[in-house]
Amino acid sequence: MNRAPGWLQQAESDLEIARITAQAGRHEWACFAAQQAAEKAVKALHLHLGQEAWGHLVTRLLTELPITVPSMLVEKARSLDTLYAPTRFSDAFPAGAPDEHTAPCRAGRRSPMLVRSLRSSVLRWPGRAEVLQALAAWTQRLELPGLAAVGAFSSYARGEAGVGSDLDVLVIVEERALPFERRMAQLPLDELPVLAEALVYTREEWERLGERSSGLAETLRRETVWVRGGVD
Structure with missing residues (x-):
């Protein structure tokens, strides 16, 4: 059957x-x-x-x-x-x-789109260096009080990203009034060249992350490629 x-x-x-x-x-x-x-x-x-x-x-x-x-x-x-x-x-x-x-x-994410090269009519997916460079430029435009550091982790940080890969962003701020679950929505992630999601921690939360989730803390500290600032 x-x-x-x-x-x-x-x-x-x-x-x-x-x-x-x-x-x-x-x-x-x-x-x-x-x-x-x-x-x-x-x-x-x-x-x-x-x-x-x-x-x-x-x-x-x-x-x-x-x-x-x-x-x-x-x-x-x-x-x-x-x-x-x-x-x-x-x-x-x-x-x-x-x-x-x-x-x-x-829950309702837009479909990933290819981008057009400035010097070519061929549609292509942006590479790792291009995405990280765009992320670094994005941080310079980011109006976020107390911004301490921004980095990328997961596939783009490891150099394993391919067509359709999302960009995982780590943001550290000195203080944040919003609850954890509402912080990502305040970031203009749609300005980045690929789909992106972000974890936003205060410096204190970052320092204590290992107490709650040692595996996640170890992964983030090992993988994150900082494009602005940087924390231990």
Whole structure:
């Protein structure tokens, strides 16, 4: 019995739930449903190709397919995988519930677009150096009181970014009146050349990050490429 059509049908249903919950403002469930839709769609493809797959990580499910998968899809899967637990469990964030942190801009993100070179009519995706340079210029225009440092982490910092990759930005400020979940929305991230998300910490929160999440703190300190200022 071929169960692939059933899995694909459920994936389409989950995707519709993602759209409905996003429109209702329940962005944490919209993000989770989107992750589930991708997971079930890839499992349907596994079954269609004559093999069974287990687990929830879309990235791993894609890489275990017996066919070549575009790197752009794998990169997008990494973004979806980050939504599997944090959108449902409160302890994935410094404080508060998932629905307080899952902003509309994350649940309903615009599609990534290629850019046109100034010296060519060919559409292309900006490279690592170009993106980091744009980020550095962006920080000079950024009107943010008490701005201490700005850097990039994840794929652009590691030099692993490809077509469709998001830019992960780390911002450190001396003090911040807004609650953690509202800080990213205050940044003009749409001025950057690629889709971007940001973590905004006060200096005190940054220094104490290891107490709450030692793994995240270690990763950020190891990976971050500072383009303005810098903190230990």
